[in-house]
Amino acid sequence: MTIKREFEAVAHKEGKWWEIHIHELDQVTQARKATDVEEMAADLAAAVTGLDPDEVKVNVTFRAPSDVMQRWAQARDDIEKGQELSQRGAAESRAIITELSGSFNGTEIARMLGVSTQRISQLKAKKA
Incomplete structure (x- = not known):
């Protein structure tokens, strides 16, 4: 039917x-x-x-009960905000590395920023 x-x-x-x-x-x-x-x-x-x-x-x-739905909506919003902040932080990290690369080598940048030289290489290689 x-x-x-x-x-x-x-x-x-x-x-x-x-x-x-x-x-x-x-x-x-x-x-x-x-x-x-x-x-x-x-x-x-x-x-x-x-x-x-x-x-x-x-x-x-x-x-679901309305209080649960409100909490769920807030959790989803928090996750979205966290992802946006993470992306902004990553972009700014890459910008800083690029800026410092004009005057310093990877080892010097790594020591100044407290990260490994491998991390500096990763950040240099990544595109926004």
């Missing part, structure tokens, strides 16, 4: 059960396991619309 109707649903944990809300139908059902959520949502949509379960598709979004 082909899909005749498509719905969006949101599932979140309430105690031991997943509560599934299909907003367009203003209907709620439950599932014990996350793996059963989509099937239960499709069964609900089919029952309310009078269609066969194979004729409906329900796209389910799983929601």
Whole structure:
């Protein structure tokens, strides 16, 4: 059979059960396991619309508790900021090495900056 109707649903944990809300139908059902959520949502949509379960598709979004989602968003933001800072630091390190290379050799630069001569060679070789 082909899909005749498509719905969006949101599932979140309430105690031991997943509560599934299909907003367009203003209907709620439950599932014990996350793996059963989509099937239960499709069964609900089919029952309310009078269609066969194979004729409906329900796209389910799983929601964590809001405090967890806020922490998750902050963690993702922190990682992105850290990556940006790391890239900026690496670019500035290369610029410093390039600048010093005009007046000093690799061994002298390494001793002044407290890194190995191998690290100086790596930084010289890397492009931004």
